[in-house]
Amino acid sequence: MRLTVGQVHRHVLALASSRSCFVLGDNLPLRMLSLPRAVRFHQTAWLGTETVQDKSASLTLASLEGQNKVEYGKKEKATRIGGPKPSSRASALKVKPKVSSFNSKPTKSTLPKSAVVKKTLKIDESLFSAKSFEELGLPPLLIDRLNKEGLSTPTEVQSAAIPIISQKHDAVIQSYTGSGKTLAYLLPILSEIGPLKRPTEQDGSDKRSGVEAVIVAPSRELGMQIVREVEKILGPNDKRLVQQLVGGANRSRQEEALKKNKPLIVVGTPGRISEISAGGKLHTHGCRFLVLDEVDQLLSFNYREDMHRILEHVGRKSGTSSRDILGPLARRSERQTILVSATIPFSVIRAARSWGHDPVLVRAMSIVPLDSITVPRPVLSQTDANPNSPSNSVNQAAVDSLPPSLEHYYCISKAQHKVDTLRRCIHALEAQTVIAFMNNTKPLKDVVFKLEARGMKATELHGDLGKLARSTVLKKFKDGEFRVLVTNELSARGLDVPECDLVINLDLPTDSTHYAHRAGRTGRLGRKGTVVTICEETETFVVRKMRKQLAVPIKPCEFTEGKLLVHNEEDVE
Numbered sequence: 100m101r102l103t104v105g106q107v108h109r110h111v112l113a114l115a116s117s118r119s120c121f122v123l124g125d126n127l128p129l130r131m132l133s134l135p136r137a138v139r140f141h142q143t144a145w146l147g148t149e150t151v152q153d154k155s156a157s158l159t160l161a162s163l164e165g166q167n168k169v170e171y172g173k174k175e176k177a178t179r180i181g182g183p184k185p186s187s188r189a190s191a192l193k194v195k196p197k198v199s200s201f202n203s204k205p206t207k208s209t210l211p212k213s214a215v216v217k218k219t220l221k222i223d224e225s226l227f228s229a230k231s232f233e234e235l236g237l238p239p240l241l242i243d244r245l246n247k248e249g250l251s252t253p254t255e256v257q258s259a260a261i262p263i264i265s266q267k268h269d270a271v272i273q274s275y276t277g278s279g280k281t282l283a284y285l286l287p288i289l290s291e292i293g294p295l296k297r298p299t300e301q302d303g304s305d306k307r308s309g310v311e312a313v314i315v316a317p318s319r320e321l322g323m324q325i326v327r328e329v330e331k332i333l334g335p336n337d338k339r340l341v342q343q344l345v346g347g348a349n350r351s352r353q354e355e356a357l358k359k360n361k362p363l364i365v366v367g368t369p370g371r372i373s374e375i376s377a378g379g380k381l382h383t384h385g386c387r388f389l390v391l392d393e394v395d396q397l398l399s400f401n402y403r404e405d406m407h408r409i410l411e412h413v414g415r416k417s418g419t420s421s422r423d424i425l426g427p428l429a430r431r432s433e434r435q436t437i438l439v440s441a442t443i444p445f446s447v448i449r450a451a452r453s454w455g456h457d458p459v460l461v462r463a464m465s466i467v468p469l470d471s472i473t474v475p476r477p478v479l480s481q482t483d484a485n486p487n488s489p490s491n492s493v494n495q496a497a498v499d500s501l502p503p504s505l506e507h508y509y510c511i512s513k514a515q516h517k518v519d520t521l522r523r524c525i526h527a528l529e530a531q532t533v534i535a536f537m538n539n540t541k542p543l544k545d546v547v548f549k550l551e552a553r554g555m556k557a558t559e560l561h562g563d564l565g566k567l568a569r570s571t572v573l574k575k576f577k578d579g580e581f582r583v584l585v586t587n588e589l590s591a592r593g594l595d596v597p598e599c600d601l602v603i604n605l606d607l608p609t610d611s612t613h614y615a616h617r618a619g620r621t622g623r624l625g626r627k628g629t630v631v632t633i634c635e636e637t638e639t640f641v642v643r644k645m646r647k648q649l650a651v652p653i654k655p656c657e658f659t660e661g662k663l664l665v666h667n668e669e670d671v672e
């Protein structure tokens with residue numbers, strides 16, 4: 100059956116009018132389409148039929164702050180594909196989106212090539228919940244600390260997750276990149292353990308002294324970032340209560356610190372946690388919380404042995420006990436398991452069901468029991484003729500992970516000219532904090548060398564660097580000492596550089612999930628962000644395929660005379 104655009108429109112409106120519904124895409128990902136996303140998909144579905152507005156204006160990241168200015172190529176048959184999407188909240192409330200200005204004059208970057216200007220990007224307020232931290236039942240001491248750190252309002256996903264975790268549910272938290280998932284699980288944990296916790300009657304008699312929460316992350320950088328987030332909330336006097344156990348760092352020093360500081364929370368990478376645990380230096384049997392951040396990556400083949408050990412030991416009492424006799428369900432309830440990612444494929448749902456006790460799926464503004472989620476089926480896309488064809492179904496897990504505030508483009512360039520295209524792109528968009536992704540380490544160094552040679556401050560981040568070098572590079576980049584960070588997949592997940600205003604794919608990501616995580620390094624917390632994929636002519640079909648899977652407009656463009664020219668593509672799907 101082939102659907103006409105009108106039918107797709109009606110279908111999507113029907114989806115949008117129910118508060119939420121499940122739509123499941125290929126590679127068995129899970130999709131729960133809540134209202135704002137349904138409206139967004141609706142916009143995407145209509146992309147090809149929108150009326151032409153104005154065609155002459157330029158786009159810079161600076162201009163994206165208040166308005167989008169897009170210049171369209173002269174030769175195009177002009178279908179309007181630019182302009183800001185309404186924020187999710189605006190969509191949900193059917194607030195009219197801000198109309199873009201398309202008639203401003205093109206602007207050239209006036210910045211010297213090497214300038215690094217640290218600027219603050221505006222946060223999208225619609226991402227925040229109508230509820231306060233008090234209403235979510237967080238203890239007063241914790242709220243005080245949050246306020247001291249300038250955190251006064253929870254985001255939507257925090258508002259949904261905090262009460263659920265506080266009610267001791269096992270949970271899968273899914274929400275798009277940069278929406279505040281880290282605090283969504285940290286705050287309910289810190290309400291239960293440590294110096295900021297909710298006062299209880301047993302406080303005086305509480306003899307618990309071992310590790311009470313284990314947080315696992317796939318990379319050192321993400322692990323360290325989570326540690327810093329916990330330290331920030333605990334404050335300087337209590338920050339020793341969290342201990343990092345990441346690979347690449349001195350293991351004996353970590354073991355000594357465990358012994359000396361007796362942390363309540365450990366955060367680490369799977370290999371190091373399981374290594375130290377196997378060596379008998381980390382005791383987690385009495386642990387109350389196990390968090391797997393970027394769970395879909397942690398459950399991949401690479402980590403299976405270490406993850407197996409962690410899942411078997413954390414929060415599981417050793418030796419025979421009455422619980423063992425009671426069977427697996429009783430054993431499960433000894434710890435609370437929280438699984439987190441922007442991309443939750445169905446395999447994670449399946450795993451969560453087998454480990455969890457009445458687990459629920461938590462997304463911003465929606466909570467559903469995992470048992471109600473059925474095996475995914477492909478969903479019809481606008482041009483889908485065969486509902487059972489996986490190639491025509493949308494990769495909904497990746498769709499869900501993309502912040503609505505992003506603009507996506509692709510630009511064709513010969514391999515040998517990619518660095519020049521990258522420079523022109525940065526100048527045209529006046530981007531100040533840029534993350535450029537590549538697939539291999541060696542060419543990555545060449546790119547840094549060429550950028551530096553042309554006066555653009557650039558640095559590299561990849562697995563060949565030692566732990567110290569990696570954290571120094573990252574700190575300098577976050578502090579604005581470098582304008583461009585050239586990196587690989589290592590930085591694609593979890594890395595939070597709020598000022599990042601541009602993500603570049605110098606090599607194509609392997610699939611739409613990888614595209615989504617890379618893209619999510621910009622547009623953090625609803626800020627404006629742009630993603631540009633620089634590819635060769637022969638690779639454009641891959642971009643088109645990802646565009647279809649992600650259901651977002653990835654617009655063809657070029658950079659000439661210091662400005663961005665957006666072309667219309669006749670075959671926008």
Ligand SMILES: Nc1ncnc2c1ncn2[C@@H]1O[C@H](COP(=O)(O)OP(=O)(O)OP(=O)(O)O)[C@@H](O)[C@H]1O
Binds near residue numbers: 249257275276593624
């Ligand atoms: N309630 C809040 N108020 C203000 N800022 C917040 C709040 N919650 C989180 N943030 C900030 O938002 C940024 C993004 O948060 P976080 O890294 O947790 O996002 P995420 O959803 O885990 O992203 P990713 O999927 O990429 O890992 C961080 O800089 C964090 O400090």
